[in-house]
Amino acid sequence: MLNDLLHFVMTHANDIIVALEEHILLSLAAILIAAVIAIPLAITLMNYRRAGEVVLQIAGIIQTIPSLAVLGVLIPFVGIGTFPAIIALVLYAIMPIFQNTYAGLTQIDANLLEAAEAFGFSKYFKLFKIQLPLAMPLILSGLRIATVMIIGTATLAALIGGGGLGSFIMIGIQTNDNAQLLLGAILSAVLALAFSWLIKIIGKLSLKKMGILVGVAIILLGGYFTGKALTQPKGRIAIAGKLGGEPEILINMYKELIESDNAGLDVQLKPDFGGTTFIYKAIKSGDVDIYPEFTGTVLQNLIKGQTVSHQPEQAYLDARAALHEQADLEYLAPMRYQNTYALAVRQSDAKKYHLKTTSDLTKMSSQLTAGFDHDFYELKDSYPGMKKAYGLQFKDVKSMSSSLRYNALANGQIDVTDAYTTDPQLKADKLVTLVDDKKYFPPFQGAPLVRGDILKKYPSVKKSLERLNNKITNQDMINMNYQVTVQHKAADKVAHLYLKKHNLLK
Known part of the structure; x- marks a missing residue:
């Protein structure tokens, strides 16, 4: 495994650097935008408790929506790529930042604030010299939580052309390439630790220096993404x-x-x-x-x-x-x-039971255990319809992840599984696909x-x-x-x- 990982790093160094850069920029943009939205909002609502609770509820509801669903909803409106990925990440990051900032500002001892008013301090002095410094530990904690969440969720950006380390994870899962999968996971974890450490360092700065640093970062990121959009080739x-x-x-x-x-x-x-x-x-x-x-x-x-x-x-x-x-x-x-569906069996069982077609399988199905992908098992036009069309009656039927079913078949845990007729595992495991002699499945050209x-x-x-x-x-x-x-x-x-x-x- 280690040799495979090192070989992949050496042969794909440029791809790794590009993906790492994309992931950093994507995460940094989302964190900054979420902070710029959530922290001022919490400051505005700290004296309006009822409105603050409503915003907390809304932010909590947004966070319960699956990230894939959010990305799917955004595509018709803002397209694919980096922009919808940043929007989705910002929506998820707002909750912890707002919640911690709001809690930090509203839990300050009321006696302390009354004393500040008695001394005649202005509301801006109280905010920047008393309230924000006292709330800063909770604010930084919220930023760290949001950062870890963003870096992990940003891997899904690869699903809509947003790039990042998620491309290695997705390809690793689909191609059973553990080296790519491990690389994407390790780099994501390292990024989360690095960002958390960076937030801790920034937390030691004064509010003024923090503000300057955030402003410079926003200007630089804005210039980068604007320049990237303007320099896209026209004939593409x-x-x-x-x-x-x-x-x-x-x-x-x-x-x-x-x-x-x-x-x-x-x-x-x-x-x-x-x-x-x-x-x-x-x-x-x-x-x-x-x-x-x-x-x-x-x-x-x-x-x-x-x-x-x-x-x-x-x-x-x-x-x-x-x-x-x-x-x-x-x-x-x-x-x-x-590339249509078919049922697959081990070569030894095909010879033993003289299996060439799905109709041949029907005669022996009561002696065999089947294991099917979740979708194939549940969708009406897949196994349920095929069972009725062929009269299949397996001894037992198990529903499992698509990535596990071939291993289960090779290890003898099941005897029959669903397959696409061009799956590479058919060759790797020397499996036999049974002919759909009743032509139950439609053509998939x-x-x-x-x-x-x-x-x-x-x-x-x-x-x-x-x-x-x-x-x-x-x-x-x-x-x-x-x-x-x-x-x-x-x-x-x-x-x-x-x-x-x-x-x-x-």
């Missing part, structure tokens, strides 16, 4: 991919194909973007221009009231027409492989989903991407996924080798 295409090795392979193919035809075009990749909901909102809002999507996902999840054909050609045509009509998105020609205005602006993009039309077999994708997820090879190199081998590059 943003290609995003969902979590996992397979989407990352595909978007690297898209990038290389487009750039081979358009040398001057700037193509930006946003890998490990998150789930279908996030990425679909992003392409509709214009923050993402292209991403790979599957016909079954379009028909089942993105287009309401759409019937699902079990014929691949018809499913694609239905998905293309619906996307064009409802969202002005162009669904280009699909690839050959199908991958194809580039592109904004209509991008194809009008850059017509050659369509021709570039459609070089993948009817390319990439199931075995091709399993092999590429295996290289990225199990062997931890770089997705861009794996993608390049496939394109070069099949003469798809100019």
